[in-house]
Amino acid sequence: MPENYRHCFGLHKEPFAADIPRQEILVTRTLTAVCDRIHYAISLGALALITGEIGSGKSTALRYVIGDFHPSEYRVLSVTATSGSILELYRQILAELGVENAGASRAKMTRRIKQEVLDLTLGKKMKLALMIDEASLLRLEVFAELHTLTQFEQDSKPFLPIILAGQANLIDNLSYRNSQPLASRVVARCHLSGIDQNTMQEYLLHHLKIAGVKQMLFDDAAVTAIHQGSGGLFRKANHLARGALVAAAKAQESVVSAEHVRRAATELF
Ligand SMILES: Nc1ncnc2c1ncn2[C@@H]1O[C@H](COP(=O)(O)OP(=O)(O)O)[C@@H](O)[C@H]1O
Ligand SMILES: [Mg+2]
Structure with missing residues (x-):
């Protein structure tokens, strides 16, 4: 399934990548x-x-x-x-x-x-x-x-x-x-320190855009769950967001919910 999730959401490349080029860094x-x-x-x-x-x-x-x-x-x-x-x-x-x-x-x-x-x-x-x-x-x-x-x-x-x-x-x-x-x-x-929730929303959207998707795939509760679960820290947010996309694709749902984030969180350290 992980190899299919990108296809499900129309993501051209691996989202929330660690090594984004300079011009794709979000200027907060x-x-x-x-x-x-x-x-x-x-x-x-x-x-x-x-x-x-x-x-x-x-x-x-x-x-x-x-x-x-x-x-x-x-x-x-x-x-x-x-x-x-x-x-x-x-x-x-x-x-x-x-x-x-x-x-x-x-x-x-x-x-x-x-x-x-x-x-x-x-x-x-x-x-x-x-x-x-x-x-x-x-x-x-x-x-x-x-x-x-x-x-x-x-x-x-x-x-x-x-x-x-x-x-x-x-x-x-x-x-x-x-x-x-x-x-x-x-x-x-x-x-x-960790970013605030509004910046997290902007951050998630930014990374989706980089990967080729313009619309927000995370609902508000999912953003809150990622923000809370990551403490506003980028790397943990990346893992939660990507894991939640995989969970949503597995459930054949087109929008990522807090439940998908919770499922992703059980896989992380
Ligand atoms: N301003 C930013 N814009 C986009 N992505 C970012 C930004 N800052 C951090 N990230 C993402 O978070 C990840 C972790 O950031 P990093 O700079 O490696 O943290 P640290 O060095 O503090 O451990 C990066 O690999 C990148 O994916
Ligand atoms: Mg570092």
């Missing part, structure tokens, strides 16, 4: 607020923090804002703190800088990153920004390292602004004594 008020803060921090060569629960739209916001920075003027180094270790982070930053063999030691990697950053900013007159997604996974010592890595006193303005995105414990980690030099450079913060 919150997304605009996040982008404004990121632009502000970058213009000051400072730090911005974007926190939010899993699935609240942090990575999507980063992906969206990157599109604002024209590659002729900006180099945005975009990395994800997968293991939390400094070496892994440095390797990713070096890869973003196009450097392959910088050596395996922390000292060599630090030197090489600094050299590249200076070359790009002073030599090539590029503007740089470092964006670290999943920064709440970074080990505590990394915050102290990052401060020294990204500071280049020249006219007393650091060259490398940083955007850190992650779950709320990122704030706790930045409150530790050794993180404070880095934390003192924070000029903007934004917390993404």
Whole structure:
């Protein structure tokens, strides 16, 4: 049945997909607020923090804002703190800088990153920004390292602004004594909480449109059920909405009801 549900509703592609292209991202008020803060921090060569629960739209916001920075003027180094270790982070930053063999030691990697950053900013007159997604996974010592890595006193303005995105414990980690030099450079913060019910309605319709269906397939009670069941968080809403479409198709109904959402919810973690 899952392979048929798209056909039942005339959906041209998988709805509520995780990897939507930039031009299909819904520009909510919150997304605009996040982008404004990121632009502000970058213009000051400072730090911005974007926190939010899993699935609240942090990575999507980063992906969206990157599109604002024209590659002729900006180099945005975009990395994800997968293991939390400094070496892994440095390797990713070096890869973003196009450097392959910088050596395996922390000292060599630090030197090489600094050299590249200076070359790009002073030599090539590029503007740089470092964006670290999943920064709440970074080990505590990394915050102290990052401060020294990204500071280049020249006219007393650091060259490398940083955007850190992650779950709320990122704030706790930045409150530790050794993180404070880095934390003192924070000029903007934004917390993404769940969206409200009206925005959820708009969000569901938006994703249906992307998948090729113009009319609203969810009745009001279904929207309420998805909003409540997801806590307004995008990723959970995606799973509930898609699961509810499958349940409605199975029941051969053309409109998705709260009951279909409830059936979908029993499948989710
Ligand atoms: N502004 C948006 N417009 C459309 N879809 C979005 C938007 N924000 C989030 N999503 C959807 O929600 C999913 C989860 O968002 P994501 O940015 O990965 O959350 P987080 O990084 O906070 O865990 C995305 O894969 C995408 O499908
Ligand atoms: Mg993410």
